Amino acid sequence: MLCVRCQAADAQPSSVQCAVCATYPGHPRPGTDTNGAPAVLRSPVALGWATAGLFAAVGLTDLVSAVLDLRVAGLVGQMIDGEWTAGERAGGIEQLLVWTGHFWSLVYFASIVVFLVWFRRGRVNAEVFDPYGHTMRRGWAVGSWFVPFANLWLPRRVAVDTWRASASPAGWRGTWLLNLWWVTFVVDTVVSNGASRLFRRAEELDEIARAYRYVAYSELFSVVHAVIAVLFVLALTRRQDARAHQPWPPAAPGPVPDAPPPEKV
Template identity: 30%
Template sequence: MSVFGNPHPPALLPRPIPRPSRWVTITVSVLLAAAALSGAFAVYAGVRLYTLIEGDFGFATAPQAQLDAAFSRYETAGRIQGYAYVPCAVMFIVWFFQMRRSTGPLAPDQFRNGPGWAIGAWFIPIANLWMPYRIALDMWGAASPLPADGVPSRSPIWPVNVWWALFVSQTLLGRYAAQQFNKANTLGEVRDAVMRYMVSDALEIAAAGAAVYFVVRLTDMQQRKAAAW
C-alpha cells in the first residue's frame, strides 16, 4: 500500500526482509545462457541457408540435398529456440515476481503497482512492451543504496535501459521476420526474411546477456541494501 508524502522509516520495515531464492537466480541465469546459445545456433543455421540462396538463380546454385539439409537445420534451430525460450521465460517471470516482493519493503512508496503486476504485466498485449520496464525501474530504484549523509543515492539505470531496449527490439523484429518468412513466395523474399531473422537472433543473444547482468546486479543490490537495514 502506498503512503504518499510519509515514507516509512527503516524501523518499521518487516524483519527479516524477504530475499529472492538463490536457486531461482542461478536457474534463470543458466536458462538465459541457454537461450543465448540457441540463438547463436539459429544465426549459424541462418547464415548457412542464406548463403545457399544466390541472386535471381536461387536454389539452382546448390545441390537439392544440400538445400534440404540447410532448411532442416534451420527448422531444427527454430525448435531448439522454442524449447529454450519457454522455461527461460517462466523462470524469469518467477524471479521478477520474487524480486518485486523483495524490493517492495525497501521502498514501499516507490512502486506504482502491487506485486501481482510483476506477473500480470507480461501478459497484457501492447502494454507488456512498457509495463514490465516500469516495474523494473521501480525495483532498481528501491534497491539503490541508502542515502549517504542525507544525500539520496540511485544507481545508474543503464543496465535496465539496455536490457529492455534489446528485449523489445528483438521481440518486435522477430515477429516481423516471422510474418515475412511465412508470406515469402520468392527466393528473394525468403533470403530477406532469413536476414531479418538473423538480426533478430543476434539481438536475442545480446538481450540474454544484458538480462543476466540485470538479474545478477539487481539481486546483489537488493541483498546489500537489505543487509544494511
C-alpha cells in the first residue's frame, strides 16, 4: 500500500503513511513546485482555532461596546430633555468605552496577524491538494489585503480557490458560507467607516445621541460578521484537515498532447 500522503513510498505496516511522512509531516510533496518553491503541507488546525478564538473575542468586545454606546445615547437623550445630571453618568460610561476600545484594538490587531498567517497556510496547503487550480500566486494570500479598493474582491478569489482545492473528491464544493462571510465583511467595512465619520462630525446633543446609536448598530453588525467569520474559518480548517488525511491522485496541468507516431524503419 502506498503512503496516502506522498503517494510515492510504501506505507509502514502499522500506518497509512511512509516513515518520512509520519516523521516529518511538513516535508514537500513531489510535483508541487509551481510557485518557485515547493508547497509544503502543514496542519492548519491550531492556527484555525486561534483565529476563530480571536475573532470571537473581537465580536464579544463589539457587543459590549454596542451596549455601552446605546446606554450613552440614552443618557444624552435625557440631557436633551433637561436632565443634566445624566451627563455625569454618561462621562463614566464614556471612560469605560475608552478602555473597551483599547482592548478591542489589541485583540483586533492580534486577530489580523494570526488570520493572515492562517490564510496563507491554507493557500499553500490548497496548492498541495491541487497545484493547478489557482488563479493567483500564493503571495497574494497576504498581499491582496493591502491593495486599496482591490482588497474588496482579490482576497475572495484566493479564498474561493483555496476552498475548492481543499474539498475531498466527493466533498461539498458549494461556496455559500464563503460568500456570506465575504459579503458581511464588505458591508461591515462600509458601515463601520460611515458610522465613524458620522460620529466625528457630531456636535449638537441630538447629533451626538444619533451618532452613538449608529455606532452601536454598526458594532452589532460587526458581531454578526464575527460569528460568520468564525464559522468560515472553522469550516475551511476542517476541510483541509480532512483532506490531508485522505488519498488523492496528483492533479494534472491539462490534456497531454498525443505522442507522434513512431518512424517507419
